[in-house]
Amino acid sequence: MSGHIVLFASGSGSNAARIMDHFRDSSLARVVLVVSNNPKAGVIGRARERGVGVRMISSHDLDRPEELIGLLKEAGTDWIVLAGFLRRLPPGLVRAFPQRIINIHPSLLPAYGGRGMYGHHVHEAVHRDRATLTGITIHYVNEAYDEGEIIFQASTPLEPGVAPEEIEARVRELEARYFAPVIEELVRREAHNAHPKDPD
Ligand code: GRF
Secondary structure (H helix, E strand, O other): OOOEEEOOOOHHHHHHHHHHHHHOOOOOOEEEEEEEEOOOOOOHHHHOOOOOOOOOOOOHHHHOHHHHHHHHHHOOOOEEOOOOOOOOHHHHHHHOOOOOOEEEEOOOOOOOOOOOOOOOHHHHHHHOOOOOOOEEEEEEEEOOOOOEEEEEEEEEEEEOOOOHHHHHHHHHHEEEEEHHHHHHHHHHHHHHHHOOOOOO
């Protein structure tokens, strides 16, 4: 199996839960660990309910990530998926897993990305600007905020005056539909590149 996935999450964990469920019976990949920085995060219960281990981390672990990197390597981590993780990853961690860290952002990057643009702040800004389109971006994480190579985007049109809550609901629908399948496709592609089948 080439798909040992570690999820990083700070919040309710609805995306994380779907990813755990998506890969539960998969021979391709599975979620081996959930990492969280928030002791009150809903994702902790969701992981425990599913028998997935949880590792709590502190600011210190992110400032001095050597131990965390060691733990992730020991867990055989192939992919790190940020599913609503609200802290910036330290450069050392990003460098330790090049092109192996994936984030989902609730807008069509580069629009509404960067500092302070997370959760409801994104949808409020979209609403304020009377944007006619929003969506999701799944991208690799590099050392710059929300600027890694884009893997996938899906959009939804917005009619005039649509409320931030409704914008969020539509974006969440896109997340529910696409996040886990896009991860599966990446893992599949990578497994194929590592062990290409002999043509017959
Ligand atoms: C999602 O909207 C995701 O796009 C963003 O954070 C939110 C996480 O929600 N990065 P949940 O914890 O998965 O419910």
